[in-house]
Amino acid sequence: MATTLAKADESVEFAARLEHVSKSFATPGGQQLVLDDISIDVAPGEFVTLLGASGCGKSTLLNLVAGLDRPSAGSITTDGRPALMFQEHALFPWLTAGKNIELALKLRGVPKPERRGKAEELLELVRLKGAHGKRVHELSGGMRQRVAMARALAQESNMLLMDEPFAALDAITRDVLHDELTRIWAETGLSVLFVTHNVREAVRLAQRVVLLSSRPGRIAREWRVDLPQPRRIEDAPVAELSLEITDVLRGEIRRHGQH
């Protein structure tokens, strides 16, 4: 796989580095600025959540980091190509759960005899042992997202980008998947950049929460979350910090109504 991106080695001190990234799109009314001067460093193994209301350009930002789009200004450096997970599972319905994972392995160049075993291992990691032959439509929403996670992990990137991956799930399933993600993150040492509009989810998961303002998306504030994992979303310190962040977020949103 030809890539001009930095290769994984000891000297890399960041998993992703965004420097003064701006992005604007052409609209009928002229150029519309979506992201304005975003600078973020994600350290190797760090878990960062990007938090913001509608129109903050969260998904645009992830697309840029994933290399699906180019910034209008500024630069993005990543340590290899990051894996990306979407709100919808985006699994291919013509393949079984296991074959979806094997396709990711194949595209990465893993030789055929090794693929099956690796796919089984990844399924075991997301606690879906025995689901290799299951069709996507036979799985529940939570199971699909776990297969999608296994497929993303199959890319063996150093970084996992997640675009509101649990937003469409019911609260119970989401809660369990938070536990799973935390466990897998701790086991694999991946860097995670996780986009959400759910403040508690952001605090529950992250080591660092970055709040984006809307239209255009700018970095409004950052919080370190020095709470030990595993956390629960009901924990008092999580609730306390969530409250503080929510107030700032509401302030940001309120500004848009004052015209």
Add this chain to the structure above:
Amino acid sequence: MASTETTPVQDAGSVEAGLDALETTTTGRPPLRETLVDKVLPPVAAIAVVLVVWYILYPVVDDPSKLPSPGAVGSAFRDAWLRGELLGYIWTSVSRGLLGFAFALVIGTPLGLLVARVKFVRAAIGPILSGLQSLPSVAWVPPAVIWLGLNNSMMYAVILLGAVPSIANGLVSGVDQVPPLFLRAGRTMGATGAKGVWYVTLPASLPGYVAGLKQGWAFSWRSLMAAEIIAQFPDLGVGLGQLLENGRTASDMAMVFEAILLILFVGIAIDLLIFSPLERWVLRSRGLLVKS
């Protein structure tokens, strides 16, 4: 990560197993008996009704040159079978039809992909291709006879002109309906360019493509029959179309009925044996075939 005094979450795995069990429903194939009652019985009953009506009408019309008795048509079948010609008629037409269809597949598939993926080609021939679909392919028989003469290549040309637009258009609409999310997901995994087409676009467009194949077969079978009725030549052998025409020239209504029934049955049989199972398999494996 260091564990702390907060409530342990070690049981996440078992909670998850419980959720998985609660939210998964297993669907299997229906039992054979149910299939027989639901799928086989109704058409058999319909055929029985047609036969009964036929038996009642026959003495009313009372003119075997207009309406032959079911018995006469039956013996036309039996005689053709005893002469050893029945399978020959069928095979002459079916082999032509399937070979022509295979050619159409080889031409229509890359053509459809080209139209779907290359903007210029789509703008240039896309509308013509969909227009050709509404042109009855029978209309190609006279020019094909003039260009190629009364021979097999003329029949294949007519089949191609009937089936290629359907196959190509099916693939185009299949590709158009591929969710952009699949393409994005594919790209993040490294499926770009030809790999993206092979691993994502083509399999994702399979339902539309198969629908195109099905329609393409129906069109090519119809146009082949038209071509066979018109192209009478001893060297061509007797297919179902020629059988029909022979019946007409001999004013043998039983033979005409025999030919029409054979054309109908072969068309249905090919669809039932090849295209319907293919379509059902594609849809079922994607969870798109919902039992009502």
